[in-house]
Amino acid sequence: MNAATGSDDPRDYLVDQGFENYTPTDHATWRTLAKRQREILQGRVVDAFLEGLDRLGIGEEGIPDFRVMNQRLRAATDWEVVAVPGLIPDLAFFRLLADRKFPAGFWIRKPEQIDYIEEPDVFHDVFGHVPLIMQPLYADYLEAYGKAGLVAAEKGALKRLARLYWYTVEFGLAQTPQGLRIVGAGIASSPSETVFALESPSPNRVAFDLARVMRTLYRIDDFQETYFVLDGVEAWPSLDLDRLILLWQELEAEADIEPGDLQPVDKVLTKGDGSYHRTKPKSAA
Numbered sequence: 001m002n003a004a005t006g007s008d009d010p011r012d013y014l015v016d017q018g019f020e021n022y023t024p025t026d027h028a029t030w031r032t033l034a035k036r037q038r039e040i041l042q043g044r045v046v047d048a049f050l051e052g053l054d055r056l057g058i059g060e061e062g063i064p065d066f067r068v069m070n071q072r073l074r075a076a077t078d079w080e081v082v083a084v085p086g087l088i089p090d091l092a093f094f095r096l097l098a099d100r101k102f103p104a105g106f107w108i109r110k111p112e113q114i115d116y117i118e119e120p121d122v123f124h125d126v127f128g129h130v131p132l133i134m135q136p137l138y139a140d141y142l143e144a145y146g147k148a149g150l151v152a153a154e155k156g157a158l159k160r161l162a163r164l165y166w167y168t169v170e171f172g173l174a175q176t177p178q179g180l181r182i183v184g185a186g187i188a189s190s191p192s193e194t195v196f197a198l199e200s201p202s203p204n205r206v207a208f209d210l211a212r213v214m215r216t217l218y219r220i221d222d223f224q225e226t227y228f229v230l231d232g233v234e235a236w237p238s239l240d241l242d243r244l245i246l247l248w249q250e251l252e253a254e255a256d257i258e259p260g261d262l263q264p265v266d267k268v269l270t271k272g273d274g275s276y277h278r279t280k281p282k283s284a285a
């Protein structure tokens, strides 16, 4: 999600990708990241993600040209990727999603930042987020999310929307016939979290529940203490606006839930042993 402040008009942030300005080092950084991530994602990410990479031509050759990628994206789901310089304010972000436009940072990390960046770059935003936008149901979910965000801003429910995005679009897992798989871009663009999210004994893995997720704080600076698991690759939550407004009203009486805490009503798929976070300082949004 986005922490930036400023104009709510998305047009104030849109820039040209500047594809011709990437250096050989930039493309080499992409190749290093994409090669490593494609290998580690085999058998761990949902098949639709790998299909999306192939169909979009997001490969290991170098940073994709948005103009080429967008022809394929528009044909599949009528979405497009637009370049922005960095994080943008919530309302501008929601307006873009509601208009089926996904904002992506155009810059790429430096070679010395290969494993850690503070703000999302083109590798996270494009490699991590765009493949699933080739799937019609996911594409519709993202648009509905943008529309819900605009209403949430009026109703004082932005933190609920931020948590939903975090635990689905960024850090979601899904149950599939082949087993547990990654759907979230924050996991799918990180080699260490790809393994941690699925295989570490430390985090909880809990069946997705919309109200539960909207009450749950999250860690912004480290692996998650709890991952929420969708009941299928296409089981994106319905975001009916009337229902959401009622839910937000109901949740005002409910306390927030700490990132690693379980609730009596949770359908727990894996109860984490907390071994990873036990020695870490608490920090949650």
Ligand SMILES: [Fe+2]
Pocket: 001, 120, 124, 125, 129, 170, 185, 186
């Ligand atoms: Fe992201």
